[in-house]
Amino acid sequence: MFGLGLLARAARQHQLQCTVSRLFSSCRPLAAATDAVQQAQPREQLQYDLCIVGAGPAGLSAAIRFKQLCKEDNRDLSVCLIEKGSEVGAHILSGNVFEPRALDELFPKWSEQQGEGQAFADLPLRQKATADRFYMLTQGSSIRLPNPPQMKNRGKNYIISLSELTRWLAKHAEEQGVDVFPGFAGKEVLYDWHNAVVGVATGDMGIAKDGCRKPSYTPGVDLMARLTLFGEGARGSLSQSLMQHYGLREAAGASPQTYALGLKEVWEVPEEQHQPGLVLHTVGYPLDNSTYGGGWIYHMEGRRVSLGLVVGLDYANPSLSPYQEFQAFKRHPLVAATIVGGTCLQYGARSLNEGGLQSIPKLAFPGGALIGCSAGFLNTPKIKGTHTAMKSGIVAGEEAFRALGLADDAGKKGPITLRNYADRMEVSWVYQELERARNIRPGFSKWGLWGGMANAALSTYLLRGREPWTLKHRHADHEATKLARDCPPKDYPKPDGVTTFDIPTSLYRSGTNHNHDQPPHLVLADPGLPEVVNHPQYGGPEAKYCPAGVYEYAADEASGRPRLVINAQNCLHCKACSIKDPRQNITWTVPEGGGGPNYTIM
Amino acid sequence: MSMNPFCEIAVEEALRLRESKAVDEVVAVSLGPQQVQETLRTALAMGADRAIHVSTEQQLEPLAVAKLLAALARREQPLLCLLGKQAIDGDNNQTGQMLAGLLSWPQATFASKVELDKAASSAKVTREVDGGLETLSCQLPAVITTDLRLNEPRYATLPNIMKAKKKPIAKLTPQELGVDVTQQLVTLQVEEPAQRKGGVVLGSVAELVEKLHKEAKVI
Numbered sequence: 001m002f003g004l005g006l007l008a009r010a011a012r013q014h015q016l017q018c019t020v021s022r023l024f025s026s027c028r029p030l031a032a033a034t035d036a037v038q039q040a041q042p043r044e045q046l047q048y049d050l051c052i053v054g055a056g057p058a059g060l061s062a063a064i065r066f067k068q069l070c071k072e073d074n075r076d077l078s079v080c081l082i083e084k085g086s087e088v089g090a091h092i093l094s095g096n097v098f099e100p101r102a103l104d105e106l107f108p109k110w111s112e113q114q115g116e117g118q119a120f121a122d123l124p125l126r127q128k129a130t131a132d133r134f135y136m137l138t139q140g141s142s143i144r145l146p147n148p149p150q151m152k153n154r155g156k157n158y159i160i161s162l163s164e165l166t167r168w169l170a171k172h173a174e175e176q177g178v179d180v181f182p183g184f185a186g187k188e189v190l191y192d193w194h195n196a197v198v199g200v201a202t203g204d205m206g207i208a209k210d211g212c213r214k215p216s217y218t219p220g221v222d223l224m225a226r227l228t229l230f231g232e233g234a235r236g237s238l239s240q241s242l243m244q245h246y247g248l249r250e251a252a253g254a255s256p257q258t259y260a261l262g263l264k265e266v267w268e269v270p271e272e273q274h275q276p277g278l279v280l281h282t283v284g285y286p287l288d289n290s291t292y293g294g295g296w297i298y299h300m301e302g303r304r305v306s307l308g309l310v311v312g313l314d315y316a317n318p319s320l321s322p323y324q325e326f327q328a329f330k331r332h333p334l335v336a337a338t339i340v341g342g343t344c345l346q347y348g349a350r351s352l353n354e355g356g357l358q359s360i361p362k363l364a365f366p367g368g369a370l371i372g373c374s375a376g377f378l379n380t381p382k383i384k385g386t387h388t389a390m391k392s393g394i395v396a397g398e399e400a401f402r403a404l405g406l407a408d409d410a411g412k413k414g415p416i417t418l419r420n421y422a423d424r425m426e427v428s429w430v431y432q433e434l435e436r437a438r439n440i441r442p443g444f445s446k447w448g449l450w451g452g453m454a455n456a457a458l459s460t461y462l463l464r465g466r467e468p469w470t471l472k473h474r475h476a477d478h479e480a481t482k483l484a485r486d487c488p489p490k491d492y493p494k495p496d497g498v499t500t501f502d503i504p505t506s507l508y509r510s511g512t513n514h515n516h517d518q519p520p521h522l523v524l525a526d527p528g529l530p531e532v533v534n535h536p537q538y539g540g541p542e543a544k545y546c547p548a549g550v551y552e553y554a555a556d557e558a559s560g561r562p563r564l565v566i567n568a569q570n571c572l573h574c575k576a577c578s579i580k581d582p583r584q585n586i587t588w589t590v591p592e593g594g595g596g597p598n599y600t601i602m
Numbered sequence: 603m604s605m606n607p608f609c610e611i612a613v614e615e616a617l618r619l620r621e622s623k624a625v626d627e628v629v630a631v632s633l634g635p636q637q638v639q640e641t642l643r644t645a646l647a648m649g650a651d652r653a654i655h656v657s658t659e660q661q662l663e664p665l666a667v668a669k670l671l672a673a674l675a676r677r678e679q680p681l682l683c684l685l686g687k688q689a690i691d692g693d694n695n696q697t698g699q700m701l702a703g704l705l706s707w708p709q710a711t712f713a714s715k716v717e718l719d720k721a722a723s724s725a726k727v728t729r730e731v732d733g734g735l736e737t738l739s740c741q742l743p744a745v746i747t748t749d750l751r752l753n754e755p756r757y758a759t760l761p762n763i764m765k766a767k768k769k770p771i772a773k774l775t776p777q778e779l780g781v782d783v784t785q786q787l788v789t790l791q792v793e794e795p796a797q798r799k800g801g802v803v804l805g806s807v808a809e810l811v812e813k814l815h816k817e818a819k820v821i
Binding site (some may be wrong): 044046086087179181184205206214215216218221223333 | 604754755756757759760761763764
């Protein structure tokens, strides 16, 4: 790593040029042109053996497992973990009914050490699932259906807040010597002349909206590592760039990834409405037969209830608003009965992978690998991805340790390739699970709700996932959107302020905050496209699917025509716009570190 | 746990004073349970030279904080005590003022500009007051509390965060400082503000008068 002359990558060259060209913009006098020389100075570099992007369950499991092995083998290898949220857990949102399978592998004796003063005393797994229920909802009623075998949680799994669990894992990781850095966003992947990943550059801080440097300007640093693991969650910005750079999807012959948007709230409800341990799932209302998705209500401990709606992003009607569908879900008598009289504590939204096995890209590349939802190990019929993410982190951590150890012993320097990580994942229980589940989700895209359920029953009960065919995902989510004129416009009622709310009220409950004086992080490849395509042809779908009200169409003062306004500071980092924009015109880039939602119990 | 925004401004001002050679050393102090060490690490990462953690599980009231800081000031003999004007959880805006009173030092609160004259051992502070800006001069040592427009705090960089992990944090207890921190205030009641009711569109002035008389009861 020291010997390989790392220099300006193509992207960095471009950045330097931008820096220089920015100097000639109106904000600086020409006399300051000499600053260009100073600004071309190299950024500070920090060296690590292993760098992990994202303090989610995958990244933290990888870091912890790596350090466990270091301790066993008496090797001192350095690990750093960067996280764009202001603290660990701030950007974590998940149902979550937690299957402890991977946790058991990471900490084999955790359940025996939960007594006062013991190592796992404050591990936030406090509520076991006590009952499973599955309902088909219609406009006014609910029909109880038998529980699908994938939804059998009673007595085995825990209802948790994943934000809380990641905070616990991060504390443990720090105690083991991992350098955890919240508030730092991975802005750019760093490559060397041999096209291997050699680390990650963190973003500059203190740049104003117009691109000029504020007095508080602080350049980011280059985190150089012999191995970099990317655990950014679904549709991670660096993961997307890596998939493009190395052609990871094409290399694996993978289908395009298909996503859903999950909207969630945590409520505190009156005692009589609380049934701790109840795990309830729904299909049907408010979604129509051609829109995939379903709802959940999980009763946590302490009168808290987690509820939400997952909406498949391959929906066709551009006027559909997942946020409004979620409000409709809450209005349904079954759901309203649980939350009426309660207080909504937090709100949030995040995209999740639904592509399963068919959409997993090539996992490893020179100098790094994708872990967790960045690769896409979520088991869609179970709607669980935490246990598989953690397992991928554990395997990657083990292989990273092995590979670095071998390289050290052989005196090899430079970036490492994790050859065994992908192989081991393929024979692990993760792939076994995903193999069994692989034909369920695509059946819904092909045949709608009823056909999908029939296909799911066939695959689950009769063929048990051993059918010789594999249904592919036909297209990317944005390609499924029909033109506005071909679809009935959706009309949504006003919120009542008691159980349903408008977006600004909900947004306040997400704690989302960005320094507003920074360049907007949502980048349009063609800034004129919304007025020419999105609005006239699709009715401005971004104003409908964004769960944070980032995108709005306002009448332009001069021309009177609708113009797209981007309120970037509202962003919840859910990535729906990156997924669903009809022409893929929007690229989600990472804003200044420390911004975004501040989830604590999600 | 993030640092109170006004305290961040105070740390930034202290660092700028050291950079302009007006002071020699910046010591960051925080009081409370183990978690406050994170805040101290942030201060060290921004550039403070050393940190002191007054450790206690007791809920601290502004007077207790002022007494602890006064005891520390008598030990450390600083030239200047810089505090945020108020904490955004309590919004008390009392600690700086009480500290100055206990030490019998001059105080300049809501500072929007601070100039130190080391030779003359005095400070010129511009304060934000309701009517505008007020500039006063006081002898050192003094207590200054910071307001929003004093400066924009610097970001803690990754290399500095790593260096900060090695900087020392001295630990003290209220007993060692000889201060009794038992709570003297009892919270009787906390109420949410009344829910805003929606507005109503009325049809005529007569209707308005009727509502003002019957419902709002103001006429």
